[in-house]
Structures are given as C-alpha cells and as structure tokens.
Amino acid sequence: MRFPDYARRKQVDRFATALSAACAFFALAALFAILGYIASKGAAAVNWDFLTQLPKPVGEIGGGIANSIVGTAKIVGLAALLGGPIGILGGIYLSEYASSRTAFWVRYAADALNGVPSIVMGIFAYSIIVLPLKRFSGLAGSIALGVILIPIVLRNTEEFMRLVPRSVREGALALGIPRWKCVLRVALPTAAPGVLTGLLLGISRIAGETAPLIFTAFGNRFWDQGMLHPMASLPLTIYTYAISPYEDWHRQAWAGAFILLMFVLTANILARLLMRRPTGGHS
Amino acid sequence: MTMKRHFDDDLQAMRSRLLEMGAACEEMVQYALKLLAERSSQYMDEVRRREDIVNRLHVEVDEQCLQLIARYQPAAGDLRMIAAALKINSDLERIGDQAVNIAENGMFFIAQPHMMLFHVPRMAELACSMLKDSLDAFSRKDVEKARAVLRKDDEEDELKGRVFKELMALMQSDPSTIQRGLDIILIARNLERIADHATNIAEDVIFMVAGRDVRHGAGR
Amino acid sequence: MIPTIESAVPTEKSEKVSEEERRVILSARALRAGYGAAEILKGVDFPVRERVVTAVIGPSGCGKSTLIRCLNRLHESVPGGWCEGELLLDGEDLLRIDPVLLRRRIGMVFQRPNPFPSMSIRQNVAAGLTLNGVRARRVVDERVERALSDAALFSEVKDRLDESALGLSGGQQQRLCIARALAVEPEVLLLDEPCSALDPIATARIEELLFELKKRLTIVTVTHNMQQAARVSDYTAFLLMGELVECGPTRQVFTRPADKRTEDYITGRFG
Numbered sequence: 001m002r003f004p005d006y007a008r009r010k011q012v013d014r015f016a017t018a019l020s021a022a023c024a025f026f027a028l029a030a031l032f033a034i035l036g037y038i039a040s041k042g043a044a045a046v047n048w049d050f051l052t053q054l055p056k057p058v059g060e061i062g063g064g065i066a067n068s069i070v071g072t073a074k075i076v077g078l079a080a081l082l083g084g085p086i087g088i089l090g091g092i093y094l095s096e097y098a099s100s101r102t103a104f105w106v107r108y109a110a111d112a113l114n115g116v117p118s119i120v121m122g123i124f125a126y127s128i129i130v131l132p133l134k135r136f137s138g139l140a141g142s143i144a145l146g147v148i149l150i151p152i153v154l155r156n157t158e159e160f161m162r163l164v165p166r167s168v169r170e171g172a173l174a175l176g177i178p179r180w181k182c183v184l185r186v187a188l189p190t191a192a193p194g195v196l197t198g199l200l201l202g203i204s205r206i207a208g209e210t211a212p213l214i215f216t217a218f219g220n221r222f223w224d225q226g227m228l229h230p231m232a233s234l235p236l237t238i239y240t241y242a243i244s245p246y247e248d249w250h251r252q253a254w255a256g257a258f259i260l261l262m263f264v265l266t267a268n269i270l271a272r273l274l275m276r277r278p279t280g281g282h283s
Numbered sequence: 284m285t286m287k288r289h290f291d292d293d294l295q296a297m298r299s300r301l302l303e304m305g306a307a308c309e310e311m312v313q314y315a316l317k318l319l320a321e322r323s324s325q326y327m328d329e330v331r332r333r334e335d336i337v338n339r340l341h342v343e344v345d346e347q348c349l350q351l352i353a354r355y356q357p358a359a360g361d362l363r364m365i366a367a368a369l370k371i372n373s374d375l376e377r378i379g380d381q382a383v384n385i386a387e388n389g390m391f392f393i394a395q396p397h398m399m400l401f402h403v404p405r406m407a408e409l410a411c412s413m414l415k416d417s418l419d420a421f422s423r424k425d426v427e428k429a430r431a432v433l434r435k436d437d438e439e440d441e442l443k444g445r446v447f448k449e450l451m452a453l454m455q456s457d458p459s460t461i462q463r464g465l466d467i468i469l470i471a472r473n474l475e476r477i478a479d480h481a482t483n484i485a486e487d488v489i490f491m492v493a494g495r496d497v498r499h500g501a502g503r
Numbered sequence: 504m505i506p507t508i509e510s511a512v513p514t515e516k517s518e519k520v521s522e523e524e525r526r527v528i529l530s531a532r533a534l535r536a537g538y539g540a541a542e543i544l545k546g547v548d549f550p551v552r553e554r555v556v557t558a559v560i561g562p563s564g565c566g567k568s569t570l571i572r573c574l575n576r577l578h579e580s581v582p583g584g585w586c587e588g589e590l591l592l593d594g595e596d597l598l599r600i601d602p603v604l605l606r607r608r609i610g611m612v613f614q615r616p617n618p619f620p621s622m623s624i625r626q627n628v629a630a631g632l633t634l635n636g637v638r639a640r641r642v643v644d645e646r647v648e649r650a651l652s653d654a655a656l657f658s659e660v661k662d663r664l665d666e667s668a669l670g671l672s673g674g675q676q677q678r679l680c681i682a683r684a685l686a687v688e689p690e691v692l693l694l695d696e697p698c699s700a701l702d703p704i705a706t707a708r709i710e711e712l713l714f715e716l717k718k719r720l721t722i723v724t725v726t727h728n729m730q731q732a733a734r735v736s737d738y739t740a741f742l743l744m745g746e747l748v749e750c751g752p753t754r755q756v757f758t759r760p761a762d763k764r765t766e767d768y769i770t771g772r773f774g
Contacts, residue, residue: 167614170613170617175607175687176605179580
C-alpha cells in the first residue's frame, strides 16, 4: 500500500532531522568556541608563579592569583557546607514527608529563590552580615553563595529521591524497618549518585558567581586574615582585572578565567562519572 | 457477564460425539435384543457394523478429552464435565461389548429349539430405558432423570436373580435345557451389566452437574 | 480386605481432616479498606490457616492486593490509605500494635523483584537485621546463609555475595527478595503476585519453593494465574469487587465451587 503524500512526509522528516542536527551543532560549536577562545587566550599565561604568587602592586608586571584561588576554595567550601546539608535534608523532607500542600509552598519558595538574581543575594548577605559586623568578609560571601546553592540542591535532591521506586521503599518498610531508616539507609543511598551529582553541579555553578561577592567578600589583594575579613576570589579578581585599563591584568584575567573553567569542567566530569553508577532498578 | 469461549465449541464437539456414540450403543443393544426376540440372525451384521463405529468413537472421544485438558486446563464445571465424559466413554464402550455378547449368545440360542425367555424381555426393556434415560440426563444435564435411573437398578438386579433361580430349577429338572438355559443366564447377566453401566453414567451425570459424588451409595 | 494395607495407606479423607484442622492463625473480620472516599474492600472475612498456602484470586481491581497489603498494614502507609475492622494474628489485634513491629512477624514479597539497588546481595538479605539493630557479624552471616539456602539461592550466589544484587536475573532477584523476607524469620509470608514478572522456569522454581516453605511458614499469595493458585495452594479465596465470594479448600474450589460467580471466574466465563 502506498500513501499518496508519503514522499512529502519523508521530505518533511528529513528536513526536521537536519534542522535539529544543525541546532545541536550550533550549540556545541558555541560551547567549543568559548572553551577554545578562553584556552587560547588564558592557557599561555598560566604558569607556576601565576598559581603561587600574590598580585603585584598596580603598575608592576607579573604576579599571581594564589590568594584568589585559596579564597574561592574557602568561600565555596563553606557555602557548600552551609547550603549542601540544608538543601539535601530539605529535598528529603519534600519528597518523603511533606503533605502535598506544604510541598507545594516549599517547592514554590525554592523555585522563587532560584529565580532571584544573584546580586540580590549579595545585597541580602550584605544587609544581614556585613552591616551588623561593619566589615566585608568571606563569611558573608559564603552565606550569599550558600543561599543560592540551597534551592538548586533541594530541588535536585527531591527529584532524585522521587526517582527511587516506591517498590524499593515498600520493600524496606515490609521488613519492619522504621520509616526514617528506610529513607536514610535505603532510599537515600539509592538516590546518592544523583544527589551528589546535583551537589557538584550546584557547587560549580556558585563557584562562578561574581555579583553576590561584590558586596560581601569584596576582594583582597593580599592573603586574607580569616573568614571574617575581606577575601579574594577568582570571579571577583577576573572581574576586576577585566575592567581595568592595564594590559597585563587583562592577560591575567584570561588566565584566571581559564583556571575557573578548568575547575568547573572537572566538577562536571566528576558529576558525570558519579552518575554512571547504577541508581535504581535495572532497565 | 458471561463471555463466549472457544473452549465451549470444542467441548460441544466432544459432547455431541459422545452422544453419537451413545446412540450407536443403544442401537447395538436394540439389534441384539431384536435378534433374540425375532430369532433372526440377520441383525448380527447391524450389531457388528455399529461395533466398529463405537470403537472408533471411543478412541476419538478419549483423544478429544485429553486435548481439552491439555490445552485449556479446565476447572470446576468444565473439569467435571470432561472427567464425566471420559468415564461415560468407557462405560459406553463396555455396553457395546455387552451388546455384542448378547448377540453372540443369541446366535447360539436361536440355533436351538424354541424356549421361553423368562424375565429377559422385562430386563431388556428396563436396561434399554436406563441407558436411554442416562444418556438423556447427560445431554440435558438433568439430575432428576439421572436419579430415576439409579432407582431402577435394584429391579434389574432382582430380575436377574429371579432368572438365575428359575433357570437353575428348570435345568435341574430337565437337563436338555441346560445349553439354552446357560445362554439365557449369560444374556441376563449381560443385560444386568448394561444396567450397571447405565447406572454409572447416571452417577457421573450427577457429579458433573451437581458436583456431588453419589457413587457406592453415598449421598443418594 | 487386608487390614495392614488399609491402615498403612493414608486415604484422602484422613489428609483432608488434618488440613481442615489447621488452626486459623491470621484472620481479617469485617475488614474494610480503601483510599480516601473510595472503598476497595467492603467488609471481608478472611481466615488464614497455619502452615498452608492460601491463594487469593480474583479479577484485576477486585482488591486482592489491597487485602494482603492490609495484613501487614502497608496499605495504610500509602497517602490516603485507610483500613478498619478487625485483624487478628494469634488473637492479637494487629490494628492496635505498631506496624513496624507487626511487619517483622508478617513478611512480604512484591510483584516485581525489588532488591535495594545500593546494596550487595549479602547486604540485601541482611537488611532486615542490620537496619533493625542486629549487629553481631556472626549472627547476621549465619542468618544470611540460612535465608539464602531456604530461598534456594545460596548455591547460585555464594561466590558473589558482595556483588550488586542488580546483577542477578529476575528470578534470582525475586528469590533474593524471598530470602530477605525470610532472614527476619516471620511467622507469615505474604506474596503479592510474586511470579507475574518472571518466565515459566523462574515461576516453577518459586512455586517449588512455596511447597518447602509452607512446612514452617504460613503463606498467603495473591495471583492472577488461576492454574498457579490451583497448583500451589491448599486454600483458595475468591475476591470479587471488594467482597470475598468464597474461601475454601483449593481441591473443592477448583472442582466444585460453591458459588456460581466463582465457577464463572475460574472457568474463564467471566467477562
């Protein structure tokens, strides 16, 4: 049997396939262009001194961004410690315990929080930490980033906890295991690869945030004096150098961007590897 | 609520084949008795011809029942129906054999001088009606009719006893009747067996329809 | 009539008597259950006898799964699930005791094999013990081995106890789930269509297993496969639209059911 417009349908099909392939290629091309551009501009400027030295005073050529790397590690690390557990536990609560009405509002709040511009988070941390303490600090930056992290991790954890099949939970309940233990010892480990992946992706996202740090960590051209003092960070340094009038700082901004990119890329690859572990059921 | 089943077609085919066999058996018995009553050997062929038919149907019904069990895994009423059919099938085949026996004994009997048949005509009438009623009960799934068959069996047994006793006395007083007397005794015995098989069929019908086992005097 | 033979050969009658004498260990009385406003079980009286297999049969949606999920009160763990009436285990009212404790006495195996994905074979079987505070390694190992043997799985997995349970075949996973339930040493084992996701060979192995297990355990199995119910069970309960139509010895239900609706269902006339 031949359908009269079979040939036409086949053409439409070919066209649609080609179009979507082109779009996919365009997206990939944009990604690789950015990666390639940053790598070509930045990789050359990266050397041992750049990674281990403090910035030179304005006007002098050379110097490094060691304080920014350490600062980012500290700020992001503390943010993860603050936002990660809250996000994960909140996500568990949402998927396991919340009644549908509560869940609706919590989810709504999380989505709203997720949509808040990151600079607003910075202003928030500024008003609750910086103003009372009368000092810019790494802590304030961590809190700003941590708050950004919460909704990302929370929603992700909820999604992955929901993916744990009902049958697995019931299997645990049917053994006479209390509900909370079923959640923590059976459901959570089953969802763990997905939950950790979400955490890693969230961390790599906040590591690149600049705006919230402007009013909080502020930046520092020297080694910081602790979490309660102004602190350097990679995105902030890149920002400062990039808008400066100095040629050498531009070079260093590219190099810093390259380092930041490497960090984010590593976190992403790590996340992919984690996800490869079987999560639930057999397909 | 009731769903049409392909199984029912196959079951129906088996039942009608079994009833066909029952009809052939009835005719065998009737021709054997006609041979005796009309003292005419021409009926022997009729009996023989139907014996072949019965033997063929016997094998076919067995095969159909096995197929039904193997392919449909019947349960409950269906299962009882097939179990009953298997048993009725072998009862009918035995009845056919009994009819052949009667015809063969009849051939000896009619080759000899005339002699009265005592209660044999009554026994024949009773056995034929029991066989007919049991098959009717099967085809109509009629428990009452089947129960009526069971009630007739006692009379048949009693008649056979009387035939035995009266012939015994005759044969003792007149030894020239021994040959013919033995033929009549054998015929009476075969009729009594036919009635027994008809009784079995009626019992199977009751089990098939009501699910109650009434064999060996239980729950009659 | 030789008397010695008479007494040596057990007649069907004597077996029947002993089976009917089996004590009712678990029973539901006037059990009603449902979700929200929907009533699924409409007053069910369901007796479960000790150390025999009781099969629950019935068309889809008749409430057979709900019935056995009420027996270990898993039904109530689902949002909106409710259950009322009387549930007695050895004379104890199950609706009044902690469901967590009750589930250690009444185990359950589900329709689809549900090994815990994050755990090894050994951890799966041990889960009911280790997650309930049994810590002694020796006790746990011993019970794991015994449960796996009882589930006829030990010889197949003894060399890979520490590998993921997801590497097992469907039939093996289901026996693993049976072993996991057995390790807790329950008095009653509930099976909710345990073979519906398995091929015929794996199904046959599970069925064989039930014959062994019923020597020690009381078993209730839900099945939509009537031949399976006829093969494995001693008692059969027929459930239709939330009502228990008939519950009696399997030998009777499958040859001469008391109720016309049962007859129609098991002979496939039900449409």
